[in-house]
Amino acid sequence: QVQLVESGGGVVQPGRSLRLSCAASGFTFSSHAMDWVRQAPGKGLECVALLSYDGKDKYYANSVKGRFTISRDNSKNTVYLQMDSLTAEDTAVYYCARQGLSSLTPYMDVWGEGTTVTVSS
Amino acid sequence: QSVLTQPPSVSAAPGQKVTISCSGTSSNIGNNYISWYQQVPGTAPKLLIYDNDKRPSGIPDRFSGSKSGTSATLGITGLQTGDEADYYCGTWDSSLSEGVFGGGTKLTVL
Numbered sequence: 001q002v003q004l005v006e007s008g009g010g011v012v013q014p015g016r017s018l019r020l021s022c023a024a025s026g027f028t029f030s031s032h033a034m035d036w037v038r039q040a041p042g043k044g045l046e047c048v049a050l051l052s053y054d055g056k057d058k059y060y061a062n063s064v065k066g067r068f069t070i071s072r073d074n075s076k077n078t079v080y081l082q083m084d085s086l087t088a089e090d091t092a093v094y095y096c097a098r099q100g101l102s103s104l105t106p107y108m109d110v111w112g113e114g115t116t117v118t119v120s121s
Numbered sequence: 122q123s124v125l126t127q128p129p130s131v132s133a134a135p136g137q138k139v140t141i142s143c144s145g146t147s148s149n150i151g152n153n154y155i156s157w158y159q160q161v162p163g164t165a166p167k168l169l170i171y172d173n174d175k176r177p178s179g180i181p182d183r184f185s186g187s188k189s190g191t192s193a194t195l196g197i198t199g200l201q202t203g204d205e206a207d208y209y210c211g212t213w214d215s216s217l218s219e220g221v222f223g224g225g226t227k228l229t230v231l
Binding site: 110 | 123153154155156158160164165166167168171172175177207209211212213217218219220221222223224225
Protein backbone atom coordinates (compact mmCIF):
# COMPACT_ATOMS: atom_id res chain seq x y z
CA GLN A 1 0.00 0.00 0.00
CA VAL A 2 0.97 3.64 -0.37
CA GLN A 3 3.19 4.56 2.54
CA LEU A 4 5.56 7.25 3.75
CA VAL A 5 7.87 6.56 6.68
CA GLU A 6 9.87 9.35 8.26
CA SER A 7 13.02 8.89 10.30
CA GLY A 8 15.89 10.92 11.71
CA GLY A 9 14.13 12.93 14.38
CA GLY A 10 15.49 13.35 17.88
CA VAL A 11 16.82 15.79 20.43
CA VAL A 12 19.46 18.21 19.17
CA GLN A 13 21.20 21.22 20.68
CA PRO A 14 20.57 24.72 19.33
CA GLY A 15 22.84 25.57 16.44
CA ARG A 16 23.36 21.93 15.47
CA SER A 17 22.13 20.05 12.40
CA LEU A 18 19.80 17.15 11.73
CA ARG A 19 18.78 15.30 8.57
CA LEU A 20 15.33 13.80 8.20
CA SER A 21 14.52 11.06 5.72
CA CYS A 22 11.23 9.90 4.28
CA ALA A 23 11.04 6.51 2.59
CA ALA A 24 8.21 6.08 0.10
CA SER A 25 6.63 2.86 -1.10
CA GLY A 26 3.58 1.63 -2.97
CA PHE A 27 3.56 4.27 -5.71
CA THR A 28 5.71 5.75 -8.49
CA PHE A 29 7.80 8.07 -6.33
CA SER A 30 9.50 9.83 -9.25
CA SER A 31 6.13 11.10 -10.54
CA HIS A 32 5.22 13.08 -7.44
CA ALA A 33 6.37 16.32 -5.89
CA MET A 34 7.07 15.91 -2.17
CA ASP A 35 6.67 18.18 0.83
CA TRP A 36 7.75 18.55 4.43
CA VAL A 37 5.13 20.00 6.79
CA ARG A 38 5.75 20.65 10.47
CA GLN A 39 3.57 21.17 13.51
CA ALA A 40 4.95 22.79 16.64
CA PRO A 41 3.48 21.58 19.95
CA GLY A 42 -0.10 22.81 20.25
CA LYS A 43 0.13 24.75 17.00
CA GLY A 44 -1.12 24.46 13.44
CA LEU A 45 0.45 23.14 10.27
CA GLU A 46 3.32 24.91 8.51
CA CYS A 47 4.50 23.97 5.04
CA VAL A 48 8.28 23.99 5.41
CA ALA A 49 9.58 22.85 2.02
CA LEU A 50 8.32 21.62 -1.33
CA LEU A 51 10.27 19.77 -4.01
CA SER A 52 9.27 19.01 -7.58
CA TYR A 53 9.13 15.45 -8.89
CA ASP A 54 12.54 15.81 -10.60
CA GLY A 55 14.23 17.74 -7.79
CA LYS A 56 14.71 20.86 -9.87
CA ASP A 57 12.21 23.21 -8.23
CA LYS A 58 12.39 23.91 -4.51
CA TYR A 59 10.32 26.18 -2.31
CA TYR A 60 10.85 27.05 1.34
CA ALA A 61 8.95 28.84 4.08
CA ASN A 62 10.58 32.14 5.02
CA SER A 63 11.12 30.80 8.53
CA VAL A 64 13.59 28.17 7.27
CA LYS A 65 14.99 29.71 4.10
CA GLY A 66 18.78 29.53 4.08
CA ARG A 67 18.86 26.95 6.88
CA PHE A 68 16.89 23.97 5.54
CA THR A 69 17.48 22.07 2.29
CA ILE A 70 15.07 19.62 0.70
CA SER A 71 16.36 16.98 -1.69
CA ARG A 72 15.40 13.61 -3.10
CA ASP A 73 16.91 10.43 -4.47
CA ASN A 74 14.46 8.89 -6.91
CA SER A 75 16.60 5.75 -7.14
CA LYS A 76 16.01 5.19 -3.43
CA ASN A 77 12.41 6.48 -3.28
CA THR A 78 13.49 8.84 -0.53
CA VAL A 79 13.13 12.54 0.21
CA TYR A 80 15.33 14.34 2.71
CA LEU A 81 15.26 17.47 4.80
CA GLN A 82 18.64 18.80 5.90
CA MET A 83 18.15 21.16 8.83
CA ASP A 84 21.03 23.41 9.88
CA SER A 85 21.40 26.13 12.53
CA LEU A 86 18.46 24.73 14.46
CA THR A 87 16.69 26.86 17.05
CA ALA A 88 14.06 26.13 19.67
CA GLU A 89 11.44 27.46 17.22
CA ASP A 90 12.16 24.46 14.97
CA THR A 91 10.86 22.06 17.63
CA ALA A 92 7.96 20.24 15.99
CA VAL A 93 6.60 17.05 14.53
CA TYR A 94 7.81 16.91 10.92
CA TYR A 95 5.54 15.22 8.41
CA CYS A 96 6.51 14.04 4.97
CA ALA A 97 3.68 14.39 2.46
CA ARG A 98 3.10 13.41 -1.15
CA GLN A 99 1.64 15.97 -3.51
CA GLY A 100 -1.33 14.87 -5.54
CA LEU A 101 -1.18 14.83 -9.31
CA SER A 102 -4.63 16.13 -10.15
CA SER A 103 -4.15 19.86 -9.77
CA LEU A 104 -1.99 22.87 -10.60
CA THR A 105 -2.21 23.90 -6.94
CA PRO A 106 -0.20 21.72 -4.54
CA TYR A 107 -2.17 19.55 -2.18
CA MET A 108 -1.00 16.70 0.04
CA ASP A 109 -2.82 13.44 -0.55
CA VAL A 110 -0.64 11.05 1.46
CA TRP A 111 1.01 11.78 4.79
CA GLY A 112 3.56 9.96 6.91
CA GLU A 113 3.13 9.47 10.64
CA GLY A 114 5.69 12.13 11.44
CA THR A 115 9.01 12.31 13.26
CA THR A 116 9.62 14.53 16.28
CA VAL A 117 12.44 17.06 16.40
CA THR A 118 13.25 18.70 19.71
CA VAL A 119 15.81 21.48 19.84
CA SER A 120 17.00 21.95 23.38
CA SER A 121 20.20 22.42 25.31
CA GLN B 122 -0.29 34.48 12.50
CA SER B 123 -1.53 32.24 9.69
CA VAL B 124 -1.91 33.51 6.14
CA LEU B 125 -5.37 31.96 5.89
CA THR B 126 -7.97 32.76 8.55
CA GLN B 127 -10.19 30.14 10.14
CA PRO B 128 -12.44 30.31 13.22
CA PRO B 129 -10.70 28.69 16.20
CA SER B 130 -13.63 26.44 17.01
CA VAL B 131 -17.07 25.33 15.91
CA SER B 132 -19.55 22.97 17.48
CA ALA B 133 -22.79 21.22 16.66
CA ALA B 134 -24.87 18.29 17.78
CA PRO B 135 -24.67 14.79 16.30
CA GLY B 136 -26.64 14.53 13.07
CA GLN B 137 -26.50 18.25 12.43
CA LYS B 138 -24.54 20.22 9.83
CA VAL B 139 -21.57 22.50 10.38
CA THR B 140 -19.56 24.78 8.15
CA ILE B 141 -15.97 25.94 8.58
CA SER B 142 -14.79 29.06 6.80
CA CYS B 143 -11.36 29.91 5.42
CA SER B 144 -10.53 33.44 4.35
CA GLY B 145 -7.58 34.62 2.31
CA THR B 146 -6.54 37.04 -0.40
CA SER B 147 -6.16 37.20 -4.15
CA SER B 148 -2.59 35.91 -3.74
CA ASN B 149 -3.74 32.61 -2.34
CA ILE B 150 -7.37 31.50 -2.30
CA GLY B 151 -8.42 34.01 -4.93
CA ASN B 152 -6.21 32.49 -7.62
CA ASN B 153 -5.50 28.96 -6.49
CA TYR B 154 -7.39 25.85 -5.52
CA ILE B 155 -8.10 25.12 -1.86
CA SER B 156 -7.68 21.84 -0.01
CA TRP B 157 -8.98 20.72 3.37
CA TYR B 158 -7.43 18.37 5.92
CA GLN B 159 -8.73 16.58 9.00
CA GLN B 160 -6.42 15.90 11.92
CA VAL B 161 -7.48 13.83 14.86
CA PRO B 162 -5.21 14.84 17.79
CA GLY B 163 -2.08 12.72 17.95
CA THR B 164 -2.36 11.55 14.36
CA ALA B 165 -1.24 12.75 10.94
CA PRO B 166 -3.46 15.03 8.85
CA LYS B 167 -5.72 13.42 6.26
CA LEU B 168 -6.85 14.93 2.96
CA LEU B 169 -10.60 15.57 2.82
CA ILE B 170 -11.06 17.92 -0.14
CA TYR B 171 -8.83 19.12 -2.98
CA ASP B 172 -9.39 21.46 -5.91
CA ASN B 173 -12.03 23.32 -3.88
CA ASP B 174 -14.69 20.64 -4.01
CA LYS B 175 -13.25 17.25 -5.00
CA ARG B 176 -13.21 14.34 -2.59
CA PRO B 177 -10.51 11.65 -2.68
CA SER B 178 -11.75 8.09 -2.85
CA GLY B 179 -12.90 6.88 0.54
CA ILE B 180 -14.05 10.27 1.80
CA PRO B 181 -17.83 10.19 2.37
CA ASP B 182 -20.07 12.69 0.64
CA ARG B 183 -20.99 14.12 4.05
CA PHE B 184 -17.90 16.27 3.46
CA SER B 185 -18.12 19.01 0.86
CA GLY B 186 -16.12 22.04 -0.18
CA SER B 187 -16.82 25.29 -1.97
CA LYS B 188 -15.01 28.47 -2.87
CA SER B 189 -16.11 31.98 -3.70
CA GLY B 190 -13.65 34.75 -4.41
CA THR B 191 -11.09 34.82 -1.62
CA SER B 192 -13.01 32.58 0.79
CA ALA B 193 -13.69 28.88 1.02
CA THR B 194 -16.00 26.72 3.09
CA LEU B 195 -15.92 23.14 4.32
CA GLY B 196 -19.29 21.59 5.06
CA ILE B 197 -19.94 18.50 7.11
CA THR B 198 -23.43 16.99 7.33
CA GLY B 199 -24.76 14.20 9.50
CA LEU B 200 -22.18 14.93 12.19
CA GLN B 201 -20.74 11.98 14.07
CA THR B 202 -18.66 11.89 17.22
CA GLY B 203 -15.84 10.51 15.09
CA ASP B 204 -15.74 13.82 13.20
CA GLU B 205 -14.29 15.55 16.25
CA ALA B 206 -10.93 16.79 15.03
CA ASP B 207 -8.98 19.81 13.90
CA TYR B 208 -9.65 20.97 10.35
CA TYR B 209 -7.19 22.93 8.22
CA CYS B 210 -7.54 24.69 4.90
CA GLY B 211 -4.51 24.96 2.65
CA THR B 212 -3.43 26.40 -0.66
CA TRP B 213 -0.52 28.01 -2.51
CA ASP B 214 0.36 31.65 -2.07
CA SER B 215 1.61 33.03 -5.36
CA SER B 216 3.18 36.13 -3.79
CA LEU B 217 5.04 34.27 -1.06
CA SER B 218 5.81 31.24 -3.27
CA GLU B 219 4.91 29.10 -0.28
CA GLY B 220 2.31 26.54 0.64
CA VAL B 221 0.08 28.08 3.30
CA PHE B 222 -2.43 26.77 5.82
CA GLY B 223 -5.12 28.24 7.99
CA GLY B 224 -4.66 28.21 11.75
CA GLY B 225 -7.05 25.29 12.14
CA THR B 226 -10.56 24.90 13.47
CA LYS B 227 -11.42 22.56 16.31
CA LEU B 228 -14.73 20.80 15.73
CA THR B 229 -16.64 19.62 18.78
CA VAL B 230 -19.61 17.33 18.32
CA LEU B 231 -21.71 17.97 21.39
